[in-house]
Amino acid sequence: MADRAPGLVATLSPWFVHLGRRRGRLLTGAALMLLALVAALGLLALSGWFITATALTGLVLASGGAAMLDVYVPGGGIRAFALTRTVARYLERLYNHDTVLRLLADLRGHMFAVLADLDAARLSRRRASDWLNRLTADIDTLDSLFLRLLAPALVALLAILGLSAFLALWAPSVGLATGVMLGLIWCWLTLGQARLGLAASRRRVTELERLRGRVIEHLSGMAELESHGALPEQRRRLDTIEARLRDDQRRLGRLSALGTALAGLTVGLTWVLALWLGAQLWASEALSGPLMVMMPLAVLAMSEALMALPMAFTQFGATQAAAERLNALEASRRPTKTLPDGHLPSAGPLSVDLERIGLRYPGALTATLDDFSLHLAPGERLALCGPSGVGKSSVAALIAGQLVPDSGCVRLGGVDIEHAEGQALRRRLAMLTQGSELFDDSLAANLRLGDPAASDEYLWRLLDDVELGEWARTLPRGLETRVGEGGRRLSGGQARRLALARLMLRDPGLVILDEPFTGLDAGTARRLAERLDAWLTDRTVIYLSHRRDDEAMPLPGVTQTLELQARTGRPLCAKARNLSG
The missing domain is CATH 3.40.50.300 (P-loop containing nucleotide triphosphate hydrolases)
Known part of the structure; x- marks a missing residue:
């Protein structure tokens, strides 16, 4: 893997430069994404604490004891978290998709300028449908670079670190266990899933381009193909390409399902581990009952951050392949002259x-x-x-x-x-x-x-x-x-x-x-x-x-x-x- 890292960096670095031109919008979008996730964590954690504290207070009162619980502050906090989560999620989707559309417009304008600068000899090396595919499909594939890859993975990592530190304030063992378990699954859902789906997702980009070209040839040359009796052979070629696409799509679907299952399983195991460690601390009177319940519920909220990663990173090879093809197009551009x-x-x-x-x-x-x-x-x-x-x-x-x-x-x-x-x-x-x-x-x-x-x-x-x-x-x-x-x-x-x-x-x-x-x-x-x-x-x-x-x-x-x-x-x-x- 080490020898491939420089190649990956070299492939994606030009597109990081393009992303950097919208740095302010990207940071704002990531902040909204993080705010929505923090609100979801806070909502579930505070709700678990409040329900448990209310139940324990009621038991004490029912047994004739004296107890007091401020219901207004946590109740207001729950409403604030719920409202913040809803608004932040809505604004994040609206804002980030607008940002991505702006980025796609920037990239299309840039790549169209690159195509316009190619001479006839370079343009003649490929069909018009291939150039159109680069200008549309390849650039569309790159929209996942921020919205589905960089931002969700970074936000999930920050949430794991923040949650671990938060739990460690009351129970260092719970915080450490949560950080290790969720950190390991984060690494698998990003690096592991990308590695497993690399070959199939890269092939899918190539096969889709081949299919588009064949379909255009088929439709534009329908009369000639039929007059020469070549339609059946052309259809067999299309069927072969579609069969390969289905096989790769089926493989990618299985890999995505595997990642999703592992994410759910790991969050569940981490939840059980946090509950078990919290119960031991509660039994030794080192932790209160409401806090013991709050910890595993906070862990459970991490599903929202992790479940979006398997599908995106399983398709990472498509993003890498699209970037490589566009980089090759950029490299074939003639040097820009700057004489007056x-x-x-x-x-x-x-x-x-x-x-x-x-x-x-x-x-x-x-x-x-x-x-x-x-x-x-x-x-x-x-x-x-x-x-x-x-x-x-x-x-x-x-x-x-x-x-x-x-x-x-x-x-x-x-x-x-x-x-x-x-x-x-x-x-x-x-x-x-x-x-x-x-x-x-x-x-x-x-x-x-x-x-x-x-x-x-x-x-x-x-x-x-x-x-x-x-x-x-x-x-x-x-x-x-x-x-x-x-x-x-x-x-x-x-x-x-x-x-x-x-x-x-x-x-x-x-x-x-x-x-x-x-x-x-x-x-x-x-x-x-x-x-x-x-x-x-x-x-x-x-x-x-x-x-x-x-x-x-x-x-x-x-x-x-x-x-x-x-x-x-x-x-x-x-x-x-x-x-x-």
């Missing part, structure tokens, strides 16, 4: 220089780019042509900073892109990819991603420029019309033109347009090309196109053309050839 914005020209067209670029995607048989160079002066317009797979999108991704080359250098405006500040790069570059990335929001909201301050009048003018204005005015809600998830309520041509209008809200120095007129008829494409030509004035432009036929696919203002050609036998390796002379 002034290193990248703040206005005007940008020059583009790619020098001897080498690029190979992970797992690819051949290099995508091999010793590739390109120079584009400020204000020039380049048509980068070639069939699919020769590296056009890779060149664009390199220029946009979405890919890091294996060798060579990429410069924009004379600045190495690796040294350019991220916000400055995003302000100075605009890119229209083949996919029209639209969100399930209104037309106006999707457009204002390009410029949040744009007025409605300006948005209408842009829609007119891309020949969507007349159509949008016929909609009952106009600019507030929702486009659906991924723009599914729009046709392909409408989605493309909406994305182009959003791009025209920007004021970049470099524009990359990947098949800008896909999905449009020739007439519409020519009219849009004329309007786009005016907007592209005084900007550096790179067009990505499969063809060089300007009649079929107009590319306004092209000053040079570069065709990427696949080498024979190496379809992913590209070479550049200037065709403009």
